[in-house]
Amino acid sequence: MRLRNRRMSEANVEETGIDLAPMLDFVLNLLIFFIITAVFMKEVGITVSRPNASSSTEKKESSSIVIVINDAGDIVVDKKLTDERSVRAAIERLHAQRPEDAVVVVTESGAPTGILVSVIDQVRQGGVMAVSIAPGESST
Structure with missing residues (x-):
């Protein structure tokens, strides 16, 4: 009887082990899930391509409100240095005086894109949709 129990216990020891098949199935399912979700993800962003100054023509209309953003991020609205938060108020004031005018945002090549997007948003919130x-003049 002891001999039989010893054989049974040795057989049980050999049979115990970690079965990796369920883990592999789980990992493969995760891999498939991530591949499928990566295909359906949409990238969110704004694509802004600013034209070069050399390719532009000198065509400035006198009936437009000009906003200049330089390389340092300074904002000049109608020849007055303006803070980023007060662009909307300045545009509302100028648009009330000249409602037919469009807004032209002149940016230098090194101007921060975040400020450009913020200024365009402020102009549109100020009531001018024609932006x-x-x-601008390049500093090189």
Whole structure:
């Protein structure tokens, strides 16, 4: 009887082990899930391509409100240095005086894109939907 129990216990020891098949199935399912979700993900962003100053023509209309953003991020609205938060108020004031005028945002090549997007948002919140982007003088 002891001999039989010893054989049974040795057989049980050999049979115990970690079965990796369920873990592999789980890992493969995760891999498939991530591949499928990566295919359906949409990238969110704004693509802004600013034209070069050399390719632009000198065509400035006198009936437009000009906003200049320089390389340092300074904002000049109608020849007055303005803070980023007060662009909307300045545009509302100028648009009330000249309602037919469009807004031209002149940016230098090194101007921060975040400030450009913020200024365009402020202009549109100020009531002007006709906003153009023009290249400024390059500092090179």
